[in-house]
Amino acid sequence: MSPNNRTGDKHDRILDAALKVFARHGFFNSKVSEIARVAGVADGTIYLYFKNKDDILIKAFEETMTMLITRLDEALGALTHPLEKLRTYIRLHFSIVRAHRDLAEVITVELRQSTKFMKEYKNEKFQEYLQRISMIIREGKDQGMIRPEIQPGIIKRGLFGMIDELTLLFVLSKKYSVDQLDQVADQVAEILIRGIQTEKGRATLEEMRKTSGAANGNV
Numbered sequence: 001m002s003p004n005n006r007t008g009d010k011h012d013r014i015l016d017a018a019l020k021v022f023a024r025h026g027f028f029n030s031k032v033s034e035i036a037r038v039a040g041v042a043d044g045t046i047y048l049y050f051k052n053k054d055d056i057l058i059k060a061f062e063e064t065m066t067m068l069i070t071r072l073d074e075a076l077g078a079l080t081h082p083l084e085k086l087r088t089y090i091r092l093h094f095s096i097v098r099a100h101r102d103l104a105e106v107i108t109v110e111l112r113q114s115t116k117f118m119k120e121y122k123n124e125k126f127q128e129y130l131q132r133i134s135m136i137i138r139e140g141k142d143q144g145m146i147r148p149e150i151q152p153g154i155i156k157r158g159l160f161g162m163i164d165e166l167t168l169l170f171v172l173s174k175k176y177s178v179d180q181l182d183q184v185a186d187q188v189a190e191i192l193i194r195g196i197q198t199e200k201g202r203a204t205l206e207e208m209r210k211t212s213g214a215a216n217g218n219v
Contacts (some may be wrong), residue, residue: 083197094184111167155196
């Protein structure tokens, strides 16, 4: 996330260590000294990069959202169909959860324990991330792929609420495995797409999949 120099290396090591410590002990019970120990730096070094424990948590969130937005834009840039873009959005989010469980737990659970974050933080990166959903919905409506009465603001909140709740379930529950998240992503995408697509959207998406399958030798 940071440049590969000594300064960036320590910054990233501290953030990575903080994610491990927060996930293991919870935000309130975590100590800066433990983060420093796991990161392999002196306690005082932490304060060269971060103001306090809340600041570490917020910076971890900001860098996570930046990473998600970058990966999302790269993935969406290769697609043209709005409904397929929605599916990709959902799959990408859950793939990050699967690959980075500590990160997912901290962002989903521990972030809410920070009074500073909940009361003072403007959360602009999160709004930017959600706005990608609104943009896809508007694009789909303009192309006649998504029903005209669908409201982007409601869909973006509703979709992320579903994603967030399922992420919470999978990072906290011993009943479910993160290995199931690919299947979960497809189920969420299918529910959403079927609920908002027009007949034109359904037909063109089906045709696109058939064409893609034929090109890959699957038909």
